[in-house]
Amino acid sequence: MSDILNLQSPASLGPSTFPGSDRPMVEAHGVRKTFGSLEVLSGIDMTVSRGEVACILGPSGSGKSTFLRCINHLEKLSAGRILVDGELIGYREKNGRLHEMKKPQLALQRREIGMVFQRFNLFPHLTVLGNIIQAPMLIRGEKREGAVRRAHALLDMVDLRQKADAYPQQLSGGQQQRVAIARALAMNPKLMLFDEPTSALDPELVGEVLAVMKRLANEGMTMIVVTHEMGFAREVADRVIFMDGGVVVEEGPPAEVLDRPRHERTRTFLRRVR
Amino acid sequence: MIADTATSAHSAPPASPASAHAPAPRVVPARYWGQWIAAVVLLVFVLGFVGLIASSKNVQWSAIPRYLFDPTILDGIRLTLVFTVLSMLISTVAGVVLATLRMAHNPVLSGFSHLYIWFFRGTPLLVQIIFWFNIQLFIPSLGIGSFHVETNTLISAFTAALLALSLNEAAYMAEIVRGGLLAVDKGQAEAATALGYTPFQTLTRIVLPQALRVIVPPVGNQTISMLKTTSLVSVVAAQDLLTRVQNIYATNFLIIELLLVASIWYLVMTTVASLLQSWLERRLGQSVSEPPLVMRLMRNLMSAVGSKG
Ligand SMILES: Nc1ncnc2c1ncn2[C@@H]1O[C@H](COP(=O)(O)OP(=O)(O)OP(=O)(O)O)[C@@H](O)[C@H]1O
Ligand SMILES: [Mg+2]
Numbered sequence: 001m002s003d004i005l006n007l008q009s010p011a012s013l014g015p016s017t018f019p020g021s022d023r024p025m026v027e028a029h030g031v032r033k034t035f036g037s038l039e040v041l042s043g044i045d046m047t048v049s050r051g052e053v054a055c056i057l058g059p060s061g062s063g064k065s066t067f068l069r070c071i072n073h074l075e076k077l078s079a080g081r082i083l084v085d086g087e088l089i090g091y092r093e094k095n096g097r098l099h100e101m102k103k104p105q106l107a108l109q110r111r112e113i114g115m116v117f118q119r120f121n122l123f124p125h126l127t128v129l130g131n132i133i134q135a136p137m138l139i140r141g142e143k144r145e146g147a148v149r150r151a152h153a154l155l156d157m158v159d160l161r162q163k164a165d166a167y168p169q170q171l172s173g174g175q176q177q178r179v180a181i182a183r184a185l186a187m188n189p190k191l192m193l194f195d196e197p198t199s200a201l202d203p204e205l206v207g208e209v210l211a212v213m214k215r216l217a218n219e220g221m222t223m224i225v226v227t228h229e230m231g232f233a234r235e236v237a238d239r240v241i242f243m244d245g246g247v248v249v250e251e252g253p254p255a256e257v258l259d260r261p262r263h264e265r266t267r268t269f270l271r272r273v274r
Numbered sequence: 275m276i277a278d279t280a281t282s283a284h285s286a287p288p289a290s291p292a293s294a295h296a297p298a299p300r301v302v303p304a305r306y307w308g309q310w311i312a313a314v315v316l317l318v319f320v321l322g323f324v325g326l327i328a329s330s331k332n333v334q335w336s337a338i339p340r341y342l343f344d345p346t347i348l349d350g351i352r353l354t355l356v357f358t359v360l361s362m363l364i365s366t367v368a369g370v371v372l373a374t375l376r377m378a379h380n381p382v383l384s385g386f387s388h389l390y391i392w393f394f395r396g397t398p399l400l401v402q403i404i405f406w407f408n409i410q411l412f413i414p415s416l417g418i419g420s421f422h423v424e425t426n427t428l429i430s431a432f433t434a435a436l437l438a439l440s441l442n443e444a445a446y447m448a449e450i451v452r453g454g455l456l457a458v459d460k461g462q463a464e465a466a467t468a469l470g471y472t473p474f475q476t477l478t479r480i481v482l483p484q485a486l487r488v489i490v491p492p493v494g495n496q497t498i499s500m501l502k503t504t505s506l507v508s509v510v511a512a513q514d515l516l517t518r519v520q521n522i523y524a525t526n527f528l529i530i531e532l533l534l535v536a537s538i539w540y541l542v543m544t545t546v547a548s549l550l551q552s553w554l555e556r557r558l559g560q561s562v563s564e565p566p567l568v569m570r571l572m573r574n575l576m577s578a579v580g581s582k583g
Contacts, residue, residue, distance in 0.1 A: 072468055074464060074467065074468060103472060103473050104472045104473075107467070107470045107471060107472045108470070110467065110468060110469070110470040111469070111470030113468075114468075114469075115465075115468040115469075117461060117464070117465060117468075119461055121459075121461040121462060121464065121465035122465075123462065123465070123466075123480055123484075124484065125483045125484055134479065135469045135470065135471065138471070138475060138479065139469070139470050139471065139475070180465075183469070184468075184469070187469060187470060
């Protein structure tokens with residue numbers, strides 16, 4: 001499957017065999033974001049390594065989605081900087097100044113970062129296949145045959161091989177979300193962002209989506225997952241990050257943060273979600 | 275009558291299971307006598323009016339069939355259709371451009387679009403037609419360097435009429451398109467952006483195709499109305515159906531007869547257009563298992579374009 005995902009540095013090969021592979025995948029330095037007078041992010045520092053799965057937990061309104069959207073510059077930062085694979089996101093540094101990128105340049109950076117949304121956001125006017133192949137063909141200029149072959153491989157991976165010609169509205173929520181994951185993977189991203197991918201699903205459909213995400217994690221994909229699924233965080237995450245009030249309150253291996261939280265705010269939150 | 279059965283049922287002892295099988299009492303439907311009287315009065319008036327016209331000695335009824343298929347009239351119909359189709363096509367494209375300008379961040383661009391819509395919707399189309407026909411008053415000639423063209427030769431009655439119809443309609447179309455664009459869920463553009471689509475790709479591949487569902491029905495209405503609106507271009511003698519009719523009655527004075535001929539043709543055209551529209555809307559409405567027609571059309575179009583590019 002790693003040939004489907006085309007990961008530049010499969011976890012199995014170890015971090016030191018690739019040039020630059022000891023460089024973190026995501027670095028956030030002092031990220032701040034304000035909406036008008038409301039400060040939503042108050043200085044986030046975070047490093048996510050290559051192949052790492054980081055789960056972000058936190059109460060509603062703590063800025064989890066906003067932070068995730070800053071990583072692919074769907075939101076403009078108010079201060080701080082974010083680097084993905086060593087590349088500054090959203091700005092070009094020249095003569096000690098940061099020049100804001102234009103949208104077509106931003107689009108180039110976003111191709112490398114996959115995102116999965118709470119409400120799937122599949123394109124309803126395209127079939128499942130169309131949803132998956134449009135971006136590679138349009139943006140990467142891939143040939144149709146190649147894109148279709150890869151789409152079928154990705155559909156195999158998300159267990160939806162028979163649904164290629166269906167339209168999104170003919171699929172269940174769980175199936176739609178799995179297509180959305182396949183669509184993001186079709187662009188060969190280095191990094192996948194998940195914003196509460198199972199929150200809009202009926203309980204019995206959550207498992208099938210988490211199973212796909214787990215498979216992806218095992219393949220060595222770098223993932224940042226905002227979730228309320230404690231079971232997933234415990235089992236799959238390399239690191240759990242607890243956010244509250246626009247700051248990272250604590251972070252560490254799941255066993256530590258989830259079972260022996262050091263901060264009272266974390267304890268209160270965990271008591272409430274259980 | 276109904277009240278009778280109701281009161282008798284009320285005063286009767288509680289129904290036993292046996293009486294439930296008894297034949298049900300006859301139901302007399304309620305009659306609204308007032309409406310019937312109004313209908314009769316209406317009919318009398320309408321028939322009387324039609325009779326008055328039909329029996330008029332001043333109308334030569336035999337002239338109507340004689341002119342109905344007159345080559346000049348048929349040619350006028352052709353031009354009316356050309357005006358309708360071309361102005362709808364041009365105004366749709368212009369409307370998309372104006373709608374996107376209106377949503378632009380740059381205040382000059384959105385301000386221009388705003389002003390355009392305000393001006394062209396706020397002034398009579400008749401005036402706009404006459405204005406474009408007389409544009410040479412403002413710009414006597416067009417040219418670059420030594421090359422000059424008289425505006426008069428460039429702007430014929432046809433171009434003035436087409437320009438006026440298209441520019442005016444574009445203002446209405448811009449609002450329709452904008453409504454369609456706003457109706458598309460924001461998550462769609464966001465998902466495309468996150469995948470790496472440029473703003474132009476997001477608009478043309480994701481947002482516009484979905485906006486079509488909302489845009490097509492009002493555009494149908496505009497087209498039907500445009501069939502009749504084109505008659506205004508007769509004021510500059512643009513050779514549409516009404517111009518032809520006027521030219522003919524200017525010589526033979528069969529004014530009412532020829533206006534009736536034109537009306538018959540306008541009715542035929544709008545009826546056919548309405549039938550087409552309701553067929554299209556029925557197809558648009560079916561979305562249970564099959565994607566709607568426009569979406570399939572768009573998909574086929576896109577894949578055709580995609581396979582070429
Ligand atoms: N575009 C916006 N304009 C103004 N305020 C916003 C905007 N987006 C988010 N906010 C505010 O920022 C705060 C953080 O929102 P965010 O969506 O990041 O929280 P979250 O941690 O993802 O919460 P949830 O668990 O409910 O998804 C909220 O108070 C929200 O109202
Ligand atoms: Mg959120």
